[in-house]
Amino acid sequence: MSASALTLRxxxxxxxxxxxxxxxxxxxxxxxxxxxxxxxxxxLLPKPSNIAAALWDDRGTLWPAGWYTFKEALGxxxxxxxxxxxxxLIVARFERVGAALMPIAIAGNAVPIIAFxxxxxxxxxxxxxxxKMAIAGxxxxxxxxxxxxxxxxxxxxxxxxxxxAYAAGEIxxxxxxxxxTALPYIFTSxxxxxxxxxxxxxxxxxxxxxxxxxxxxIRSDAQILDFVTAWAGIVVASVLGITLYxxxxxxxxxxxxWAPGGRDV
Amino acid sequence: MSSGAANAASxxxxxxxxxxxxxxxxxxxxxxxxxxxxxxxxLAFYEGYNWLxxxxxxxxxxxxxxxxxxxxxxxxxxxxxxxQVNQPSLFSVLxxxxxxxxxxxxxxxxxxxxxxxxxxAVLAHSKLLQRGFLPYIxxxxxxxxxxxxxxxxxxxxxKLPAGMQGWGxxxxxxxxxxxFPVAVNSLRGLNSADPRMLELMRTYAASTWTVLWKVRFPAxxxxxxxxxxxxxxxxxVGAIIGELPSGLQSGLGGAILNFNQxxxxxxxxxxxxxxxxxxxxxxxxxxxxGAEKAVVRRAPERRA
Amino acid sequence: xxxxxxxxxxxxxxxxxxxxxxxxxxxINLDLGAGEFISLIGPSGCGKSTLLRVIGDLVEPTSxxxxxxxxxxxxxxxxxxxxxxxxxxxxxxxxxxxxNIELPLEMLGWDRPKRRTRVAEMLALVELTGFGDxxxxxxxxGMQQRVSIARALAFxxxxxxxxxxxxxxxxMTRERLNLELLSIWQQLQSTVVFVTHSIxxxxxxxxxxxxxxxxxxxxxxxxxxxxxxxxxxxxxxxPRFFELVTEVRELLRMxxxxxxxxxxxxxxxxxx
Numbered sequence: 001m002s003a004s005a006l007t008l009r010x011x012x013x014x015x016x017x018x019x020x021x022x023x024x025x026x027x028x029x030x031x032x033x034x035x036x037x038x039x040x041x042x043x044l045l046p047k048p049s050n051i052a053a054a055l056w057d058d059r060g061t062l063w064p065a066g067w068y069t070f071k072e073a074l075g076x077x078x079x080x081x082x083x084x085x086x087x088x089l090i091v092a093r094f095e096r097v098g099a100a101l102m103p104i105a106i107a108g109n110a111v112p113i114i115a116f117x118x119x120x121x122x123x124x125x126x127x128x129x130x131x132k133m134a135i136a137g138x139x140x141x142x143x144x145x146x147x148x149x150x151x152x153x154x155x156x157x158x159x160x161x162x163x164x165a166y167a168a169g170e171i172x173x174x175x176x177x178x179x180x181t182a183l184p185y186i187f188t189s190x191x192x193x194x195x196x197x198x199x200x201x202x203x204x205x206x207x208x209x210x211x212x213x214x215x216x217x218i219r220s221d222a223q224i225l226d227f228v229t230a231w232a233g234i235v236v237a238s239v240l241g242i243t244l245y246x247x248x249x250x251x252x253x254x255x256x257x258w259a260p261g262g263r264d265v
Numbered sequence: 266m267s268s269g270a271a272n273a274a275s276x277x278x279x280x281x282x283x284x285x286x287x288x289x290x291x292x293x294x295x296x297x298x299x300x301x302x303x304x305x306x307x308l309a310f311y312e313g314y315n316w317l318x319x320x321x322x323x324x325x326x327x328x329x330x331x332x333x334x335x336x337x338x339x340x341x342x343x344x345x346x347x348x349q350v351n352q353p354s355l356f357s358v359l360x361x362x363x364x365x366x367x368x369x370x371x372x373x374x375x376x377x378x379x380x381x382x383x384x385x386a387v388l389a390h391s392k393l394l395q396r397g398f399l400p401y402i403x404x405x406x407x408x409x410x411x412x413x414x415x416x417x418x419x420x421x422x423x424k425l426p427a428g429m430q431g432w433g434x435x436x437x438x439x440x441x442x443x444x445f446p447v448a449v450n451s452l453r454g455l456n457s458a459d460p461r462m463l464e465l466m467r468t469y470a471a472s473t474w475t476v477l478w479k480v481r482f483p484a485x486x487x488x489x490x491x492x493x494x495x496x497x498x499x500x501x502v503g504a505i506i507g508e509l510p511s512g513l514q515s516g517l518g519g520a521i522l523n524f525n526q527x528x529x530x531x532x533x534x535x536x537x538x539x540x541x542x543x544x545x546x547x548x549x550x551x552x553x554x555g556a557e558k559a560v561v562r563r564a565p566e567r568r569a
Numbered sequence: 570x571x572x573x574x575x576x577x578x579x580x581x582x583x584x585x586x587x588x589x590x591x592x593x594x595x596x597i598n599l600d601l602g603a604g605e606f607i608s609l610i611g612p613s614g615c616g617k618s619t620l621l622r623v624i625g626d627l628v629e630p631t632s633x634x635x636x637x638x639x640x641x642x643x644x645x646x647x648x649x650x651x652x653x654x655x656x657x658x659x660x661x662x663x664x665x666x667x668x669n670i671e672l673p674l675e676m677l678g679w680d681r682p683k684r685r686t687r688v689a690e691m692l693a694l695v696e697l698t699g700f701g702d703x704x705x706x707x708x709x710x711g712m713q714q715r716v717s718i719a720r721a722l723a724f725x726x727x728x729x730x731x732x733x734x735x736x737x738x739x740x741m742t743r744e745r746l747n748l749e750l751l752s753i754w755q756q757l758q759s760t761v762v763f764v765t766h767s768i769x770x771x772x773x774x775x776x777x778x779x780x781x782x783x784x785x786x787x788x789x790x791x792x793x794x795x796x797x798x799x800x801x802x803x804x805x806x807x808p809r810f811f812e813l814v815t816e817v818r819e820l821l822r823m824x825x826x827x828x829x830x831x832x833x834x835x836x837x838x839x840x841x
Binding site: 015016017018019020022023024027045099100101103104106107109110111112114115116118119122123124134195198199202203206207215218219222227230233234237238240241242245 | 296299300302303304307326327332333393394396397398399400401403404406407408409410411412413415416420494497498501502505506509510517518521525528532535536538539542543545546547549550551
């Protein structure tokens, strides 16, 4: 690649990311300044500098706790997403079964599953990561199932006809037509699931969990009105959530490279 | 053309209409039957797991007993029994709580949807703003709302009029979960307008507002509705989660927290509450679905 | 040409669609010799696309039978005896141009080097050399359709089924692709069944034009095209060309005029 092409690429990247950076600096600066200027109750919304200090001071407890919760989220994400895709593949194979299960899946998607977190804590030991993986897994399962099914069913009929003209079998049609068509849908749902997994793990911990976990940490800090540390914990949770999301987004770029134009969000 | 031929054609057409009407009805009953069958199958699976795991003593993935999996009939009986001695039945208690949570969720839904659409409309007009704010809009959803809920409650409550104390703050939390899908899909939908239509509007020298309402807004509707369906459930989730740290006892979230503490003694009460919460989420979803059917009459576009 | 061997034999084919009780085809009999280029032409709803699909075993006839090279249509499909081109290019968005052309070769189990060589040949044949790594959405409609033709021809099927392949293209592109198709056909000497709406296209390309009439779909007449070959741009100015166009048009008009436009539209939904 020539030098000019490289500069072109880096200016393009700069143009893409500069506005976000400006906003971040403006918001954090404004936040810091506003608290100083208007004397806002610090215990509720601490200064960013204080939160940053807490992030550093409590790094020995915050990050391990974050890692603990992240592992729960990751386990749930992997479990729920795989089962969602697998289930959709099976269901889509049998058209009538799919027609019967689709409304149920959509209804399941409309259920506030987070309300079931206490029950998962009763099924599995609340102090074990399994209970949080289960709730995170169920949270991920439904959107992935619904979107994958939709993707598998959105194949253009003529593409199937073409494959039939080649005397292609069911498996070949799946491999060469249905799955590639469904891939963008699957990735959209995986991005949703990545965010839900982290939230599911934290909420699961709210109803009781190991003291090594981030959700428990944030909750107990907030209860003793130590909001600076609670915010620091929130930042950790958020950073880890964004990390998982970005990982999925990068995977999407790699696997769905053929799509016209850039896809946002 | 002769009138006889026209007549014949119209007779044929009404016959065709009758056929499709009848076949559509048949399709609907068929589908309802399938759904009912699937629900029964799921319930049977629940009791089947219950029976087999109790009989064999299996413990993987989790054991079955009266605490982990109360029998269906125990749960349904719990609805009829009073929640506490000399109190109305659990069913009527839960209905009141569900109504309260529905109020919070509805307020949050409206608030979040309006804010989300406005945000999407602003961002749709500027690539620069999109690049500046979109990453943070996505990032905002990775914040565990449950963690910041107590702060939001302490923060928002003093600013609310007396009639909205408590539930108003929960509605704000609910709106926080609602606005996100609406903002993202509004942005996508408003930008999905046919470029030729936009060109046509330019030949009319139409103002930005006119283009927004006459071209972009109608084009965005299918996208917005598919977001509103997600948002409907999110608003119920937000209301339930918002109630947990706010100490509100009048809604389903409070009931879940409360019954959670007595779970080892009377698990069926938590199950009953969760069933009501599930139904509330589904009702919200169906309400938006109905609104979509009424508003978006053209062919459904590809889902966003 | 000596007596050609029969490649496709359609005998007594009737197809009714239960929905709306439409008879798309009624008692169709047609034989195609090797190397023939046959056009099916007729108004919407005459069943020409359905007939094409019956030959390709994509639609099952209600009665009657189709044999291809003496085999049943189903056996022919399983043996991958024909290539098909639709009105839309039906390319896979997630595959590059080369990969799209490779698709049938993958299905046939060709190894990679062999596939690569053939794709390069096909790209040259449809004049798309250099576009192999593009994705379909980066090409114009005419280029996409050329890719689709290259894909259909990639494994050198003896029979080529084309369902209004140039219907969605502009007139100039269409005429150029007509010429290209003719030169490809002469090189490969395959048998072609070509569905079209355009009378001049049918006359220009074919050795025989089968005129069909709707409701129920039937063969109204067959016109032998005795234009001198090889055909070129000049062919379109030949007086004989105009006579043949008029002949086909007369046949179409005779059989088609009892049809009301709205009825035509109503039946069109059942076609294909």
